[in-house]
Amino acid sequence: MKDNHLRSDCSICYAIDIFGDKWTLLILRDMLFEGKSSFSEFKASEEKIATNILTARLKVLDAEGFLIKTASAANKAKYLYSLTDKAIDLLPVFVELFAWSDKHRAVKPPCNPIYKRLEANKSETIPAYAAELKQRRDAILGA
Amino acid sequence: MKDNHLRSDCSICYAIDIFGDKWTLLILRDMLFEGKSSFSEFKASEEKIATNILTARLKVLDAEGFLIKTASAANKAKYLYSLTDKAIDLLPVFVELFAWSDKHRAVKPPCNPIYKRLEANKSETIPAYAAELKQRRDAILGA
DNA sequence: CAGGATCCCATAGGATACTG
DNA sequence: CAGTATCCTATGGGATCCTG
Numbered sequence: 001m002k003d004n005h006l007r008s009d010c011s012i013c014y015a016i017d018i019f020g021d022k023w024t025l026l027i028l029r030d031m032l033f034e035g036k037s038s039f040s041e042f043k044a045s046e047e048k049i050a051t052n053i054l055t056a057r058l059k060v061l062d063a064e065g066f067l068i069k070t071a072s073a074a075n076k077a078k079y080l081y082s083l084t085d086k087a088i089d090l091l092p093v094f095v096e097l098f099a100w101s102d103k104h105r106a107v108k109p110p111c112n113p114i115y116k117r118l119e120a121n122k123s124e125t126i127p128a129y130a131a132e133l134k135q136r137r138d139a140i141l142g143a
Numbered sequence: 144m145k146d147n148h149l150r151s152d153c154s155i156c157y158a159i160d161i162f163g164d165k166w167t168l169l170i171l172r173d174m175l176f177e178g179k180s181s182f183s184e185f186k187a188s189e190e191k192i193a194t195n196i197l198t199a200r201l202k203v204l205d206a207e208g209f210l211i212k213t214a215s216a217a218n219k220a221k222y223l224y225s226l227t228d229k230a231i232d233l234l235p236v237f238v239e240l241f242a243w244s245d246k247h248r249a250v251k252p253p254c255n256p257i258y259k260r261l262e263a264n265k266s267e268t269i270p271a272y273a274a275e276l277k278q279r280r281d282a283i284l285g286a
Numbered sequence: 287c288a289g290g291a292t293c294c295c296a297t298a299g300g301a302t303a304c305t306g
Numbered sequence: 307c308a309g310t311a312t313c314c315t316a317t318g319g320g321a322t323c324c325t326g
């Protein structure tokens with residue numbers, strides 16, 4: 001994809017142009033549902049992302065306004081990645097994607113309890129969880 | 144991705160392993176929202192997919208149970224691609240993705256009226272549209 | 287019209303080693 | 307710990323031509 005050159009005006013295409021690959025959504029999953037916020041935590045996920053890919057994806061997510069990078073207060077050599085509202089707004093997409101996957105894949109894996117919590121009563125549970133995420137973020141950023 | 148080798152048990156990862164690329168969701172979009180059902184119609188979409196990629200993606204979508212390929216009744220050399228329930232079940236994902244994109248992209252493009260119809264009253268409109276799609280499909284397949 | 291076949295390039299991504 | 311730097315391979319993908 002050429003930089004800053006949209007393939008079309010389509011809204012779906014806009015989304016795919018940003019995170020239509022094998023890794024970006026997994027990083028966002030880690031942040032949205034696994035409470036992860038650092039390079040080494042992402043690296044430790046079971047899909048085993050390579051460090052060069054991880055660096056590249058974090059850079060894009062930053063540039064596209066999905067996350068904010070700050071230095072850790074405790075450890076100067078450590079960085080923390082916080083979610084923007086734009087990223088948190090992807091929650092409904094993840095919930096639907098999860099529900100679909102859970103319905104159609106052959107093997108049923110043990111699933112993250114947070115998903116289960118969000119599947120029922122979506123119009124209440126999702127905004128509530130989004131608020132939690134924003135609260136955690138603001139605590140870290142000291143906003 | 145190695146064939147039939149899942150990177151992890153994660154449900155999100157399952158979905159990404161199938162359609163985590165720049166083209167697959169656009170083909171499904173064309174089928175779900177644009178009423179397209181043939182090779183040449185997909186090829187004509189404004190993102191200009193290459194024929195080798197299109198062939199490859201259709202093959203994967205077929206193998207993964209997203210569509211059914213049948214010979215056209217009218218034209219023997221023509222094939223029709225119909226959506227399976229598995230593909231139609233992606234409707235909620237598309238609707239949320241569309242809503243997210245529409246909220247966060249800088250430029251607001253003129254949008255497909257079908258999306259607008261599905262954004263309100265989702266729990267009624269989405270199943271209704273899904274039923275429409277299945278009806279159309281069954282008419283074609285003569286089921 | 288639906289694709290297959292080729293050629294070729296760019297990017298994705300894996301593995302490993304290294305640095306502040 | 308958070309990357310950078312390489313090196314290498316595999317795949318994605320564009321362009322073009324060809325065939326039943």
